[in-house]
Amino acid sequence: MQSKPDSPKFFYGWYVVSAMFFSAFLVVGVGQAFGVFVRTWEVEWGVSVGQISLAASIGALLNGITLPIVGMSADKWGGRRIVLLSTTIMGFAFIAMAFVSNVWMLLAVFGVVICSVRSGLGPSITGTIVARWFQKKRGSAMSVVILGGSIGGLILVPLLTYIMIEFSWQTAWVISGIFTLVVALPLTWFIVSDDPSSMNLQPDGEELPDDENSSTRKTLESPLAATRWQKSLRTWPLWQIAGAYIVCGITTQSIAVHFIYWAGSEGISPSTAAWGFGLLSGINAIGVLMAGPISDRMQRKNLLSFVYFVRGIAFITLVIFPGSIGLWTFAIIGGASWLATVPLTTALTADVYGIKTMGTLGSIILMAHQLGGAAAVLIYGMAFDRWQSYDVVYLGSALLLFVAAFVAWSIHEKAVSVRYVQKIDPELANEIST
Amino acid sequence: MQLFNYLLHHDEGIDPTLAEWIHNAIDDFFQIDPLVVIVIGIIGILTFPLILLTLSRRYK
Numbered sequence: 001m002q003s004k005p006d007s008p009k010f011f012y013g014w015y016v017v018s019a020m021f022f023s024a025f026l027v028v029g030v031g032q033a034f035g036v037f038v039r040t041w042e043v044e045w046g047v048s049v050g051q052i053s054l055a056a057s058i059g060a061l062l063n064g065i066t067l068p069i070v071g072m073s074a075d076k077w078g079g080r081r082i083v084l085l086s087t088t089i090m091g092f093a094f095i096a097m098a099f100v101s102n103v104w105m106l107l108a109v110f111g112v113v114i115c116s117v118r119s120g121l122g123p124s125i126t127g128t129i130v131a132r133w134f135q136k137k138r139g140s141a142m143s144v145v146i147l148g149g150s151i152g153g154l155i156l157v158p159l160l161t162y163i164m165i166e167f168s169w170q171t172a173w174v175i176s177g178i179f180t181l182v183v184a185l186p187l188t189w190f191i192v193s194d195d196p197s198s199m200n201l202q203p204d205g206e207e208l209p210d211d212e213n214s215s216t217r218k219t220l221e222s223p224l225a226a227t228r229w230q231k232s233l234r235t236w237p238l239w240q241i242a243g244a245y246i247v248c249g250i251t252t253q254s255i256a257v258h259f260i261y262w263a264g265s266e267g268i269s270p271s272t273a274a275w276g277f278g279l280l281s282g283i284n285a286i287g288v289l290m291a292g293p294i295s296d297r298m299q300r301k302n303l304l305s306f307v308y309f310v311r312g313i314a315f316i317t318l319v320i321f322p323g324s325i326g327l328w329t330f331a332i333i334g335g336a337s338w339l340a341t342v343p344l345t346t347a348l349t350a351d352v353y354g355i356k357t358m359g360t361l362g363s364i365i366l367m368a369h370q371l372g373g374a375a376a377v378l379i380y381g382m383a384f385d386r387w388q389s390y391d392v393v394y395l396g397s398a399l400l401l402f403v404a405a406f407v408a409w410s411i412h413e414k415a416v417s418v419r420y421v422q423k424i425d426p427e428l429a430n431e432i433s434t
Numbered sequence: 435m436q437l438f439n440y441l442l443h444h445d446e447g448i449d450p451t452l453a454e455w456i457h458n459a460i461d462d463f464f465q466i467d468p469l470v471v472i473v474i475g476i477i478g479i480l481t482f483p484l485i486l487l488t489l490s491r492r493y494k
Contacts, residue, residue, distance in 0.1 A: 165457045186487070
């Protein structure tokens with residue numbers, strides 16, 4: 001047990017958050033660069049783009065399936081161990097990617113290993129650590145961690161593209177692996193701790209009252225907190241949060257896959273569409289960074305509802321405004337609401353269900369997001385083949401987003417969140433759940 | 435199988451023209467040897483964790 005400095009100027013929890021920011025920066029950024037290598041592999045291995053993409057598709061499916069298992073492991077052994085193990089495997093897997101020479105090896109290394117292990121560095125796992133370090137500023141802390149992934153994509157995709165063209169794709173993967181093992185791993189090892197109590201600290205860096213000794217925990221119990229995650233499945237807020245988050249998955253993943261196709265159908269060039277998506281990503285980073293701190297000052301569900309509503313408006317602009325006007329309008333309005341849902345949803349889940357089952361419940365909610373996204377990719381493709389237009393699915397998505405906004409808004413946050421009520425009568429909890 | 439084909443849209447490759455454009459844009463911006471560009475990029479990324487590690491050790 002280490003002693004706390006007499007007058008810490010900076011709460012140690014922000015170091016923990018910063019270390020996880022960097023891990024997200026590296027892992028998400030390198031993961032998003034997969035597309036950079038596809039054309040090169042196509043030529044070098046003499047295979048089709050479809051065969052290469054199949055490895056990624058299987059990986060996306062595995063990622064969704066493994067989420068609850070990883071979440072349960074985090075609840076049992078602590079988020080830090082899962083993050084450390086995932087970072088280690090990820091680092092070696094990145095280096096192994098340099099030795100891949102056919103689609104089967106790609107499927108094994110990227111599809112199976114990297115995509116499965118990626119679950120261990122997702123928001124549902126990092127959220128278990130953040131939720132222990134922060135209560136009042138939980139949203140702000142989650143925003144910083146999620147921002148790491150957003151900035152990672154913006155910086156590492158161009159950098160790895162440059163390295164690939166200048167040297168080779170193998171060099172890009174080896175550098176990524178070395179960075180993960182030599183920088184991200186020690187950073188997590190030396191800085192990240194599961195619980196502030198291990199450093200004799202309180203959540204948010206609050207001081208212990210003089211009459212309390214060091215073993216007294218000030219962590220507050222959430223009203224619907226349960227020691228078994230199965231109990232939470234019988235409560236409404238979980239389904240409200242997950243239901244809205246499915247719509248988030250539907251609308252973000254379908255756009256990520258079909259945006260360039262939509263632009264082509266509107267007569268917009270791929271490079272202009274890429275610029276549009278780049279603008280969306282940039283504004284998304286600002287939106288992510290602002291969402292958490294704002295939600296720490298109001299009911300999170302209201303901001304979450306507003307974000308879904310704004311995204312619904314963004315989808316309508318794609319139908320109303322033709323061509324490039326729609327592209328830029330969507331990039332600005334949609335970007336502001338893009339991943340802002342992630343810190344809000346993670347923080348709200350922790351507020352309502354506590355930290356004991358946070359890994360499992362957060363992962364179940366995230367799995368709903370992933371599976372919803374995978375289904376939407378299929379539906380968008382089928383719809384375009386049938387109508388030669390995305391208008392129907394865009395309007396459908398807008399409608400779903402307005403429903404999600406209502407569902408999020410209908411959460412009785414003041415009755416179930418630890419921010420407003422610390423204890424609740426079991427009968428009242430039962431009423432809320434039914 | 436038709437359903438299966440839609441999944442193949444996942445992780446489509448980056449447009450080669452766009453990749454080349456990114457490369458040229460970085461070259462035009464720095465106007466120095468590519469190896470130096472990469473070293474600058476790596477050092478830039480390394481700065482953050484090094485500062486973080488140093489400050490966190492001082493805190494403890």
